[in-house]
Amino acid sequence: MYKIYKDSKGLVAHGVSACAGCGLELIIRNVLDVLGEDTIIVIPPGCSALFSGFGKETALKIAGIQGNLENTAAYAAGIKAGLQIQGNEHTTVLAFAGDGATVDIGIQALSGVMERRDKIVYVCYDNEAYMNTGIQGSSSTPLGANTTTTPTGKNTSRKDLIKIAEAHDIPYAATASVANLVDLRKKVQKAKDTDGPALLHIHTPCPTGWGFDTAKSIEISKEAVNTGAWILYEYEAGVRKISYKPKELRPISNYLKLQGRFKHLKENEIVEVQDEIVSRFHKFMSEL
Amino acid sequence: MTFKMLDGNAAAVEGMQLARVGVISAYPITPQSAIAEKLSEMVDNDQIDAKYIRVESEHTAMSAAIGAQLTGVRAATATSSVGLALMHEVLGVASGCRVPIVMPVVNRALVSPWSLWCDHQDAMAERDSGWLQFYSENVQDVLDLMLMAYRVAEDEEILLPAMVCLDGFFLSHSMQKVECPDQAKVDSFLGKYTAKNTHLNPKDPMFINDLTSSDEFTEMRYQQKVAFDNALRIIPRVQAEFYETFGRRLNLVEEYRTEDAEVVLVTLGSMSGTAKHVVNTLRAKGLKVGILKIVSFRPFPDELVRTALRGKKVVGVLDRSAGLGAEGGPVWLETTSALKGTATEVKSYIGGLGGRDIPEATIEKIFAELLEQYNNHPIENTTWIDLKENPLDIRQVDKLVQNL
Numbered sequence: 001m002y003k004i005y006k007d008s009k010g011l012v013a014h015g016v017s018a019c020a021g022c023g024l025e026l027i028i029r030n031v032l033d034v035l036g037e038d039t040i041i042v043i044p045p046g047c048s049a050l051f052s053g054f055g056k057e058t059a060l061k062i063a064g065i066q067g068n069l070e071n072t073a074a075y076a077a078g079i080k081a082g083l084q085i086q087g088n089e090h091t092t093v094l095a096f097a098g099d100g101a102t103v104d105i106g107i108q109a110l111s112g113v114m115e116r117r118d119k120i121v122y123v124c125y126d127n128e129a130y131m132n133t134g135i136q137g138s139s140s141t142p143l144g145a146n147t148t149t150t151p152t153g154k155n156t157s158r159k160d161l162i163k164i165a166e167a168h169d170i171p172y173a174a175t176a177s178v179a180n181l182v183d184l185r186k187k188v189q190k191a192k193d194t195d196g197p198a199l200l201h202i203h204t205p206c207p208t209g210w211g212f213d214t215a216k217s218i219e220i221s222k223e224a225v226n227t228g229a230w231i232l233y234e235y236e237a238g239v240r241k242i243s244y245k246p247k248e249l250r251p252i253s254n255y256l257k258l259q260g261r262f263k264h265l266k267e268n269e270i271v272e273v274q275d276e277i278v279s280r281f282h283k284f285m286s287e288l
Numbered sequence: 289m290t291f292k293m294l295d296g297n298a299a300a301v302e303g304m305q306l307a308r309v310g311v312i313s314a315y316p317i318t319p320q321s322a323i324a325e326k327l328s329e330m331v332d333n334d335q336i337d338a339k340y341i342r343v344e345s346e347h348t349a350m351s352a353a354i355g356a357q358l359t360g361v362r363a364a365t366a367t368s369s370v371g372l373a374l375m376h377e378v379l380g381v382a383s384g385c386r387v388p389i390v391m392p393v394v395n396r397a398l399v400s401p402w403s404l405w406c407d408h409q410d411a412m413a414e415r416d417s418g419w420l421q422f423y424s425e426n427v428q429d430v431l432d433l434m435l436m437a438y439r440v441a442e443d444e445e446i447l448l449p450a451m452v453c454l455d456g457f458f459l460s461h462s463m464q465k466v467e468c469p470d471q472a473k474v475d476s477f478l479g480k481y482t483a484k485n486t487h488l489n490p491k492d493p494m495f496i497n498d499l500t501s502s503d504e505f506t507e508m509r510y511q512q513k514v515a516f517d518n519a520l521r522i523i524p525r526v527q528a529e530f531y532e533t534f535g536r537r538l539n540l541v542e543e544y545r546t547e548d549a550e551v552v553l554v555t556l557g558s559m560s561g562t563a564k565h566v567v568n569t570l571r572a573k574g575l576k577v578g579i580l581k582i583v584s585f586r587p588f589p590d591e592l593v594r595t596a597l598r599g600k601k602v603v604g605v606l607d608r609s610a611g612l613g614a615e616g617g618p619v620w621l622e623t624t625s626a627l628k629g630t631a632t633e634v635k636s637y638i639g640g641l642g643g644r645d646i647p648e649a650t651i652e653k654i655f656a657e658l659l660e661q662y663n664n665h666p667i668e669n670t671t672w673i674d675l676k677e678n679p680l681d682i683r684q685v686d687k688l689v690q691n692l
Contacts, residue, residue, distance in 0.1 A: 078355025112344035
């Protein structure tokens with residue numbers, strides 16, 4: 001047994017070795033702070049696995065298991081069923097996975113959970129690539145972004161996770177961002193209170209993978225929201241509701257120029273990205 | 289104690305019901321589907337007090353079962369063939385996290401080519417996965433081995449998941465008379481399930497399965513190895529108790545008329561029944577032949593096999609899987625290893641693949657060959673015993689054209 005001399009605030013230990021400026025750390029601390037200790041977490045391999053711990057040590061004060069990359073939702077479904085059959089309806093079962101483990105390899109298991117209405121909270125922290133394995137492109141990597149497997153920039157748009165959730169008509173799905181923690185925490189609480197599967201898709205700035213100054217994580221997240229690159233909204237009981245609408249979309253270059261992953265883009269390519277973002281935003285607004 | 293007419297799938301379900309499984313996550317696959325169907329029906333009819341998760345794949349079936357069992361209930365699933373192959377990754381999580389799930393595996397060949405029918409390659413491909421593996425000869429075995437498997441798997445000194453293997457169609461779809469024990473007896477034999485190692489409980493938090501360095505990995509694998517060693521020691525004790533409770537004997541291996549046998553054939557699964565019948569027929573003709581049936585393939589009862597075959601001049605092993613790239617089949621490899629340093633000649637036979645029946649004639653042919661060897665007429669080391677003539681001509685386009 002290790003003796004702990006000073007309790008950490010919240011349910012995540014002090015001194016976790018996330019990269020400086022990592023958005024994920026902020027997210028897990030806030031998510032667990034809202035959900036509380038009556039929570040069981042499932043974490044796949046990836047950046048969030050550093051909270052699983054290493055060897056005899058863990059960074060979490062709650063019960064959890066590190067699963068495989070593609071079955072976070074599946075473990076969560078099993079855990080929930082196990083608790084329910086024993087009469088425990090109160091414990092929150094949290095699946096906490098990155099974009100690769102969610103929109104790529106884990107989409108099938110997540111689809112199963114959403115279709116069956118398993119009552120779990122699924123958080124996808126989206127740093128828009130496989131960061132833990134060395135910044136390889138995922139289907140969440142945005143148009144134009146350079147990764148180690150899209151070296152000249154990704155030539156397709158990102159997959160729309162929340163639309164997939166909407167297609168399953170789950171009771172609650174929402175996007176969030178570290179740009180607005182109050183909004184994020186409110187949505188976590190809603191997810192917790194949802195009777196059925198709840199999905200949170202959280203934009204997660206990654207200084208290491210995106211190539212920006214570690215002090216600028218929040219600034220970048222805010223630019224993502226203000227340029228329309230990341231839309232904050234909820235899908236609740238079949239209705240979409242925007243959480244924050246920028247008065248006017250700022251030019252996408254405000255967002256792109258802060259990041260190394262877009263620096264190879266030529267003027268015409270920036271225009272292409274701008275067009276994609278703006279048309280997606282307007283389409284979204286028209287569908288509200 | 290009641291008698292029921294059950295097929296192998298129904299006997300597996302009977303075992304799960306008697307074990308009072310709490311969560312079921314099942315996905316259909318031929319020839320296992322009846323298990324997935326029957327369990328869902330029983331949950332709907334309140335014949336089992338369980339949650340049924342209608343999963344979207346075998347990978348999820350096993351993942352969900354692991355998650356569920358970690359909360360402190362017996363979890364149930366079942367599969368076959370490529371379904372088991374799809375589970376492969378998570379089988380290692382169940383065994384490595386010491387989650388003692390008991391799973392019927394309805395043996396069916398793996399692709400390619402596609403086959404719906406029995407052989408053992410699906411389970412053999414998982415023989416290093418850290419799961420106990422027991423093979424059934426008949427439908428009664430399926431039920432008995434299921435009940436035994438729960439006790440063995442959940443033993444504190446073992447804590448390993450277990451596969452109860454039953455031959456696809458030959459057992460899964462074969463109706464036989466089965467003696468079914470009373471619930472009360474099973475309850476006292478198995479006890480209520482509690483998680484004895486890893487668990488998921490918010491009131492007693494533990495983080496399971498994090499990254500482990502080379503500093504500890506070897507030792508954690510070694511702990512699993514010791515669990516298998518313990519299983520070899522503990523299974524006979526459980527089987528003795530099984531006999532006292534239910535009145536039927538189970539074994540790690542079963543010797544059938546081996547004592548004075550000149551040659552012995554090692555068998556696995558449903559072929560053993562036919563083989564015993566052939567032994568009786570040949571014995572009536574004065575031929576000294578016998579059978580050694582392997583019930584527990586994992587752990588492999590090395591010493592029992594060595595003892596049973598001690599002093600035999602010639603032994604044959606009939607594998608129902610190809611063992612591609614090795615000199616013989618997997619059961620042959622184990623048997624050969626058990627007999628290392630002895631003078632026994634161990635011959636490998638491959639047969640019964642992709643649903644091909646193993647009739648009396650096949651077994652008789654093997655015994656005839658083994659007796660040849662016994663009488664100092666050397667035979668091949670490895671023989672595909674039921675191979676047709678000109679096997680290389682099968683599906684040859686030019687031959688097909690010629691025959692048009």
